[in-house]
Amino acid sequence: NAGVTQTPKFRVLKTGQSMxxxxxxxxxxxxxxxxxxxxxxxxxxxxxSVGEGTTAKGEVPDGYNVSRLxxxxxxxxLESAAPSQTSVYFCxxxxxxxxxxxxxxxxGTRLTVT
Amino acid sequence: xxxxxxxxxxxNVAEGNPLTVKCTYSVSGNPYLFxxxxxxNRGLQFLLKYITGDNLVKGSYGFEAEFNKSQTSFHLKxxxxxVSDSALYFCAVRVTGTASKLTFGTGTRLQVxx
Numbered sequence: 020n021a022g023v024t025q026t027p028k029f030r031v032l033k034t035g036q037s038m039x040x041x042x043x044x045x046x047x048x049x050x051x052x053x054x055x056x057x058x059x060x061x062x063x064x065x066x067x068s069v070g071e072g073t074t075a076k077g078e079v080p081d082g083y084n085v086s087r088l089x090x091x092x093x094x095x096x097l098e099s100a101a102p103s104q105t106s107v108y109f110c111x112x113x114x115x116x117x118x119x120x121x122x123x124x125x126x127g128t129r130l131t132v133t
Numbered sequence: 134x135x136x137x138x139x140x141x142x143x144x145n146v147a148e149g150n151p152l153t154v155k156c157t158y159s160v161s162g163n164p165y166l167f168x169x170x171x172x173x174n175r176g177l178q179f180l181l182k183y184i185t186g187d188n189l190v191k192g193s194y195g196f197e198a199e200f201n202k203s204q205t206s207f208h209l210k211x212x213x214x215x216v217s218d219s220a221l222y223f224c225a226v227r228v229t230g231t232a233s234k235l236t237f238g239t240g241t242r243l244q245v246x247x
Contacts, residue, residue: 023176062237064235077234109176119182124176125176126176
């Protein structure tokens with residue numbers, strides 16, 4: 020049971036380049052989330068999805084887009100990367116139906132934008 | 134708006150001594166409170182949660198947390214620290230009625246030394 024898998028693990032981009040981060044979960048979870056982690060700021064929610072075909076904005080959505088075409092996958096896109104998007108990105112998922120179900124996290128993607 | 138505060142960036146404890154990692158919260162409704170731990174180069178792992186009921190919650194790896202409604206606090210505790218407990222700890226809150234949003238604190242680094 021792999022849980023939540025993020026690819027790639029590391030990436031370096033130049034300003035203006037685009038890329039897509041992939042998150043896959045094999046737990047049949049309905050809810051999926053993208054967070055970014057920056058020193059001294061904790062985790063901030065970028066976008067989330069409560070089911071296949073639906074997405075919503077979190078706290079810091081600007082500069083990012085997402086898609087949830089399949090229940091098990093949640094993609095995070097950067098159309099034109101900026102140095103301010105240098106961060107560690109975490110995907111998480113959880114089961115729906117109860118508000119107290121814990122989040123299951125992937126191991127993160129470290130992105131550097133130069 | 135909901136928020137959590139972790140007032141200490143770092144907590145230093147000698148192995149075998151008790152440890153406390155502090156968390157206070159601010160919400161307008163009933164809070165669901167969580168603690169997560171992050172080891173180097175890994176995603177966050179769920180430790181424990183408070184929903185309702187007993188104010189002392191027991192979780193994984195011998196950790197427990199005390200909920201105090203009057204002080205709006207949810208401090209993480211362990212009676213006897215281990216060097217292997219050294220990690221980054223995050224407090225988080227989810228408010229009832231907002232099932233999809235979890236707000237994290239900025240994290241506290243726990244360093245346990247021999």
